[in-house]
Amino acid sequence: MLKINKGDTKMKCPECNKGLKKIKIKIQDANTPVTSFQCGSCGYFEFEEKEIGKAIEEIKLKEMPLKIKQKIIKLSQDRLGMYFNRDVVRSLDLKSGEDIFVSIPDKNHIVLKIDNR
């Protein structure tokens, strides 16, 4: 479950002032390995804040993907569209006028990528 690679020692342990070992940890269900800092003498342990935050987000996404059923609506003759549900807008912080890229990876999916993110 945990894959550990030994790293360098730079930071000091706040408990005993010994050098902390920088170790990359693979957390189950998260794609990105997380950097941790571990003390070999007192057992002090901390995660790199941004990386553990990212891993938690990844785990959350896997557990509860946002999936909403919506209808394609007719905007005008030969033009179809859909609106973005409020939860989608809120979770992506979408703004009117933002650019998005549309891609069609296969016959069953539409992928929307928000520009500059």
Ligand SMILES: [Zn+2]
């Ligand atoms: Zn220590």
